[in-house]
Amino acid sequence: xxxxxxxxxxxxxxxxxxxxxxxxxxxxxxxxxxxxxxxxxxxxxxxxxxxxxxxxxxxxxxxxxxxxxxxxxxxxxxxxxxxxxxxxxxxxxxxxxxxxxxxxxxxxxxxxxxxxxxxxxxxxxxxxxxxxxxxxxxxxxxxxxxxxxxxxxxxxxxxxxxxxxxxxxxxxxxxxxxxxxxxxxxxxxxxxxxxxxxxxxxxxxxxxxxxxxxxxxxxxxxxxxxxxxxxxxxxxxxxxxxxxxxxxxxxxxxxxxxxxxxxxxxxxxxxxxxxxxxxxxxxxxxxxxxxxxxxxxxxxxxxxxxxxxxxxxxxxxxxxx
Amino acid sequence: xxxxxxxxxxxxxxxxxxxxxxxxxxxxxxxxxxxxxxxxxxxxxxxxxxxxxxxxxxxxxxxxxxxxxxxxxxxxxxxxxxxxxxxxxxxxxxxxxxxxxxxxxxxxxxxxxxxxxxxxxxxxxxxxxxxxxxxxxxxxxxxxxxxxxxxxxxxxxxxxxxxxxxxxxxxxxxxxxxxxxxxxxxxxxxxxxxxxxxxxxxxxxxxxxxxxxxxxxxxxxxxxxxxxxxxxxxxxxxxxxxxxxxx
Ligand SMILES: Cc1cc2nc3c(=O)[nH]c(=O)nc-3n(C[C@H](O)[C@H](O)[C@H](O)COP(=O)(O)OP(=O)(O)OC[C@H]3O[C@@H](n4cnc5c(N)ncnc54)[C@H](O)[C@@H]3O)c2cc1C
Numbered sequence: 001x002x003x004x005x006x007x008x009x010x011x012x013x014x015x016x017x018x019x020x021x022x023x024x025x026x027x028x029x030x031x032x033x034x035x036x037x038x039x040x041x042x043x044x045x046x047x048x049x050x051x052x053x054x055x056x057x058x059x060x061x062x063x064x065x066x067x068x069x070x071x072x073x074x075x076x077x078x079x080x081x082x083x084x085x086x087x088x089x090x091x092x093x094x095x096x097x098x099x100x101x102x103x104x105x106x107x108x109x110x111x112x113x114x115x116x117x118x119x120x121x122x123x124x125x126x127x128x129x130x131x132x133x134x135x136x137x138x139x140x141x142x143x144x145x146x147x148x149x150x151x152x153x154x155x156x157x158x159x160x161x162x163x164x165x166x167x168x169x170x171x172x173x174x175x176x177x178x179x180x181x182x183x184x185x186x187x188x189x190x191x192x193x194x195x196x197x198x199x200x201x202x203x204x205x206x207x208x209x210x211x212x213x214x215x216x217x218x219x220x221x222x223x224x225x226x227x228x229x230x231x232x233x234x235x236x237x238x239x240x241x242x243x244x245x246x247x248x249x250x251x252x253x254x255x256x257x258x259x260x261x262x263x264x265x266x267x268x269x270x271x272x273x274x275x276x277x278x279x280x281x282x283x284x285x286x287x288x289x290x291x292x293x294x295x296x297x298x299x300x301x302x303x304x305x306x307x308x309x310x311x312x313x314x315x316x317x318x319x320x321x
Numbered sequence: 322x323x324x325x326x327x328x329x330x331x332x333x334x335x336x337x338x339x340x341x342x343x344x345x346x347x348x349x350x351x352x353x354x355x356x357x358x359x360x361x362x363x364x365x366x367x368x369x370x371x372x373x374x375x376x377x378x379x380x381x382x383x384x385x386x387x388x389x390x391x392x393x394x395x396x397x398x399x400x401x402x403x404x405x406x407x408x409x410x411x412x413x414x415x416x417x418x419x420x421x422x423x424x425x426x427x428x429x430x431x432x433x434x435x436x437x438x439x440x441x442x443x444x445x446x447x448x449x450x451x452x453x454x455x456x457x458x459x460x461x462x463x464x465x466x467x468x469x470x471x472x473x474x475x476x477x478x479x480x481x482x483x484x485x486x487x488x489x490x491x492x493x494x495x496x497x498x499x500x501x502x503x504x505x506x507x508x509x510x511x512x513x514x515x516x517x518x519x520x521x522x523x524x525x526x527x528x529x530x531x532x533x534x535x536x537x538x539x540x541x542x543x544x545x546x547x548x549x550x551x552x553x554x555x556x557x558x559x560x561x562x563x564x565x566x567x568x
Contacts, residue, residue, distance in 0.1 A: 104450030113531035147531040189483035258567040301551025309554035
């Protein structure tokens with residue numbers, strides 16, 4: 001018995017979401033009185049042994065080059081072998097792009113019970129029950145897993161990264177790597193400073209900003225706060241901003257520590273993508289804007305007057321001249 | 322070419338979320354039911370477009386659910402498609418549902434299975450991946466574009482911080498999201514036609530559900546918004562720094 005944690009990487013770098021699942025998985029192992037082990041596929045430039053500080057004793061690595069390209073089917077075969085090598089009965093993924101493709105495939109392969117979008121540690125006193133986000137963040141469900149093998153995919157930013165001491169034993173695993181039936185033709189990555197899905201602070205703009213020429217307000221505030229930028233759907237639809245910045249039900253669902261919404265009304269479909277943010281700040285000139293009901297802090301005022309003041313104050317706090 | 326599109330029934334986007342029976346059941350009173358938006362706007366419409374381009378395409382819709390899902394599947398038929406199959410079973414467990422769909426897909430010899438990226442009620446993003454695994458097929462998730470050239474598909478999919486273009490031979494399972502197609506409103510001809518299209522009811526195959534919902538919870542109510550005067554915006558930054566400690 002053990003807990004196996006899938007450590008997701010991109011271009012050789014361990015993703016932040018992986019540190020969250022490592023911390024989470026180590027805690028689950030502690031709850032169950034067993035050990036936590038990690039699994040890395042592909043070539044990684046980082047020091048894997050150092051990941052032991054998040055609580056894993058051992059990391060299995062399959063460094064076959066084919067695995068540098070993500071393929072859900074090929075990965076699933078390899079992970080299934082790692083599950084038996086580790087004797088794991090709880091497997092943990094991040095509910096990120098890769099996790100959403102992998103966790104269900106592995107669940108079907110192993111006839112394992114899957115809870116995707118988990119937001120808390122399992123309750124293990126009476127069965128195995130995991131809380132997950134449902135109805136696009138408007139509620140939670142407690143899901144009981146009634147199978148011997150259990151798979152959890154954890155929503156990003158739902159569990160704190162907890163680092164202690166220790167290093168992990170890194171062991172090479174010789175797994176059979178199948179041939180991919182999906183060919184990658186091209187990859188187009190936007191190299192922003194902070195990827196939106198992993199950002200702790202997000203500054204977002206809506207139609208209230210009137211046009212793309214005013215986006216420097218959003219960008220400058222984001223820069224002062226070390227934040228990522230986002231937008232509402234109509235803003236992306238009219239191409240003021242690129243689509244990968246659009247958050248909400250049809251866009252990206254995010255859960256940063258701080259979400260600042262400028263000139264966004266707070267329609268239910270927008271809220272569906274941001275309502276798991278820990279602190280919500282709303283700046284809107286309409287005191288009746290629905291977003292104020294979901295907000296923790298707010299300013300009723302014109303963004304064109306308020307945001308420059310915020311930028312100046314944020315620079316001061318952050319010590320940027 | 323034979324395409325299968327998975328259709329699920331969800332509460333309308335703006336439905337009030339409440340629970341009954343000691344928080345174990347979703348309160349259905351006054352709730353309007355719709356086709357899950359990702360299934361309708363992206364998976365179904367894209368499949369209909371593929372059929373319009375190549376009229377020899379056979380397009381089937383499948384839903385797993387009780388008789389109460391029939392109005393939804395008729396609406397889906399009104400948008401296009403030749404035939405619908407309802408697998409007569411009630412289950413919230415994604416493995417159970419995926420097993421039913423996979424069984425149908427296997428015997429139906431489909432070249433392409435389309436699902437939405439997730440449902441807006443359970444937000445599982447699970448059915449496509451499970452169906453693909455049960456059929457031992459490649460799975461391309463979170464697709465924003467899909468084109469066919471003979472037996473080869475070119476698919477654009479979301480990756481973290483960008484997108485990737487993939488190529489794969491059919492058969493294939495694809496989960497669809499924004500970008501795949503534009504929403505359509507069914508026209509009168511479609512609605513009339515849908516009344517006479519076959520809607521077959523099939524009994525489920527025996528499968529164990531691996532999970533069950535023990536109960537629901539609503540998030541704790543917000544304490545209420547703390548307002549800062551517009552002419553004193555710097556105060557907001559102070560509060561975020563000193564009180565909320567998020568910057
Ligand atoms: C099925 C479905 C899915 C959807 N998915 C999404 C989604 O994923 N994401 C999303 O965002 N939307 C989504 N929408 C659209 C959503 O319903 C809203 O239309 C959208 O969020 C509104 O965007 P907005 O707030 O930027 O614009 P508006 O609704 O136009 O609001 C602009 C706001 O700016 C304020 N304002 C104007 N001028 C100023 C100023 N000078 N200073 C300060 N404030 C000002 C106004 O008071 C207003 O509140 C979806 C809709 C549907 C039906």
